Amino acid sequence: xxxxxxxxxxxxxxxxxxxxxxxxxxxxxxxxxxxxxxxxxxxxxxxxxxxxxxxxxxxxxxxxxxxxxxxxxxxxxxxxxxxxxxxxxxxxxxxxxxxxxxxxxxxxxxxxxxxxxxxxxxxxxxxxxxxxxxxxxxxxxxxxxxxxxxxxxxxxxxxxxxxxxxxxxxxxxxxxxxxxxxxxxxxxxxxxxxxxxxxxxxxxxxxxxxxxxxxxxxxxxxxxxxxxxxxxxxxxxxxxxxxxxxxxxxxxxxxxxxxxxxxxxxxxxxxxxxxxxxxxxxxxxxxxxxxxxxxxxxxxxxxxxxxxxxxxxxxxxxxxxxxxxxxxxxxxxxxxxxxxxxxxxxxxxxxxxxxxxxxxxxxxxxxxxxxxxxxxxxxxxxxxxxxxxxxxxxxxxxxxxxxxxx
Numbered sequence: 001x002x003x004x005x006x007x008x009x010x011x012x013x014x015x016x017x018x019x020x021x022x023x024x025x026x027x028x029x030x031x032x033x034x035x036x037x038x039x040x041x042x043x044x045x046x047x048x049x050x051x052x053x054x055x056x057x058x059x060x061x062x063x064x065x066x067x068x069x070x071x072x073x074x075x076x077x078x079x080x081x082x083x084x085x086x087x088x089x090x091x092x093x094x095x096x097x098x099x100x101x102x103x104x105x106x107x108x109x110x111x112x113x114x115x116x117x118x119x120x121x122x123x124x125x126x127x128x129x130x131x132x133x134x135x136x137x138x139x140x141x142x143x144x145x146x147x148x149x150x151x152x153x154x155x156x157x158x159x160x161x162x163x164x165x166x167x168x169x170x171x172x173x174x175x176x177x178x179x180x181x182x183x184x185x186x187x188x189x190x191x192x193x194x195x196x197x198x199x200x201x202x203x204x205x206x207x208x209x210x211x212x213x214x215x216x217x218x219x220x221x222x223x224x225x226x227x228x229x230x231x232x233x234x235x236x237x238x239x240x241x242x243x244x245x246x247x248x249x250x251x252x253x254x255x256x257x258x259x260x261x262x263x264x265x266x267x268x269x270x271x272x273x274x275x276x277x278x279x280x281x282x283x284x285x286x287x288x289x290x291x292x293x294x295x296x297x298x299x300x301x302x303x304x305x306x307x308x309x310x311x312x313x314x315x316x317x318x319x320x321x322x323x324x325x326x327x328x329x330x331x332x333x334x335x336x337x338x339x340x341x342x343x344x345x346x347x348x349x350x351x352x353x354x355x356x357x358x359x360x361x362x363x364x365x366x367x368x369x370x371x372x373x374x375x376x377x378x379x380x381x382x383x384x385x386x387x388x389x390x391x392x393x394x395x396x397x398x399x400x401x402x403x404x405x406x
Contacts (some may be wrong), residue, residue: 033235040238056206057083065132150175277337350388
């Protein structure tokens with residue numbers, strides 16, 4: 001059964017990653033490095049918006065579906081409605097902010113970004129419940145359906161002559177909306193707008209955790225604009241990051257299975273669970289090292305051949321970013337262990353330190369070193385995150401596995 005679940009998830013991830021990569025190639029070639037840099041910045045901003053729209057409910061739905069926390073047990077049947085209510089309010093607020101447009105940015109791009117990521121978050125809530133239930137094969141089918149729908153809409157837009165980021169993002173919104181309609185075909189969840197305080201007391205740390213994670217993983221592309229980094233360099237960095245994200249996506253199904261296993265077993269044998277987390281983290285880091293070694297002789301030729309000579313700088317950036325995978329893949333396992341044990345506050349503080357370290361380092365180094373500073377700061381940030389997560393697990397182990405399973 002485990003092989004079937006992993007196989008289905010990897011098939012879905014491979015399909016989604018492959019289609020996304022092909023789309024990135026077409027979009028990059030259509031837009032060129034400068035306009036693709038604008039598109040990459042919009043996607044990074046959308047990731048930040050997505051955190052606010054999700055509000056931590058995605059993680060909460062997975063965790064509470066696996067095993068209900070005592071403090072939230074009575075709210076279990078309403079969690080999906082609370083998630084919809086929060087997402088509705090957050091999306092409406094962001095859309096109004098875009099229309100007011102206090103920053104005088106291109107409002108069609110911003111509005112399309114809100115729509116694309118907002119619709120995707122609504123759909124992700126239903127898929128989070130499937131993951132919490134362990135129905136990973138059905139989740140894999142929906143992942144592939146999601147990518148087919150959004151890719152088809154984007155491809156159609158490109159075929160019709162789309163040549164601006166907002167047009168691609170608007171097409172992505174249409175695809176995500178169709179997916180949401182299909183997911184809700186057997187009955188809509190009524191949004192609950194009055195969310196109890198105890199719910200927000202639990203999700204606020206999760207919101208900040210997601211926000212801090214996105215800040216240290218995405219803020220560099222947004223800081224490029226502040227530092228007036230050449231748009232061609234931003235575009236090269238953007239395509240390198242997209243390939244790194246594809247590799248990280250392959251680890252997602254393993255993380256889901258590990259989280260369920262850690263969450264269900266932590267009370268029975270906390271110390272053994274921690275030892276297992278450490279062993280698996282070491283294995284994940286070894287796989288990241290293999291990717292890094294493979295990237296060294298092949299990255300330059302790959303990016304020039306696939307994306308064109310205008311993206312030649314992406315090969316060198318990818319070599320640096322692939323070093324980050326050694327730590328990022330290990331941190332993915334460590335983070336699932338920390339989260340499964342209910343050590344949310346430790347995770348939040350660690351992610352916050354990593355985010356502050358990343359942003360401060362980029363602001364100091366980017367004026368002199370540009371996109372290269374962002375790449376190396378990404379590696380350093382993963383090292384900082386790994387140290388923090390390891391420390392949290394060590395403290396829990398010293399307490400003989402006594403963890404706060406909230």
